[in-house]
Amino acid sequence: MPRGVWDTTALTQSANARTLLLADFSGTCAGGFDDGTNLAHSVFKTVSSTSVNRTMSIVISGQTLNNEVLLTDYALNRAQTGEFTWSVPFQLADGTVPTWS
Template sequence: MKESGLAWTAMSVDDATGTLRDIRNDITNFTFATPRGVQDVTGIDKSAIERLLLLADMSTNWNGVFNDGSNASHDVFKSVPSTSVAREFSLTVSGQTLGTTPQAMLILTDYALTRAQTGELTWTVPGALANGVVPTWTSA
């Protein structure tokens, strides 16, 4: 059934202590990708490309509004520049969840804050797969 991307039921990320925090209210938009590598194995006997699927990967980019309340997005991301911990995450929409056990973990590589000319204070946090666990969608 076709659906919109409205009303996510989970968008949680570990803080530096390993506690999963629901920060849906602070996230305004995001992207994530779960690509697979490919290897060209085309022999000279072929007239079209022949490929093999390789390793799975994941990347994400979360964007949101600055919120320094307890257990909100700033609490979750403020340690990104000073710690090297892989983060658990959970994305759920329409009963479909990405980020379940065994848990694919992300390395968060930046916590960039932007103060726009009009006064908005927003952040961007990119992440990449950390632990070699294939990101897998599951149904609730």
């Protein structure tokens, strides 16, 4: 959840002054191809034809991070060694600050 920094140093200051900007949330999910019911392919194959927010929940050690995201691509790749993988980039959609609960 990176935040940008704005350099606000005035001419009268002798050290840097900065202000934190808005939080963001982005990343990429990736995995091996699986076309079973409710698995990656059946969920992500509509990314290119729909432009709706999706709820993403990340759960780690009993902590949950829920976000509304936009999925921007569903890329499939067959490696020369035979692996068939997918990747789905996502970005924060609704302006709500990501917060662990």
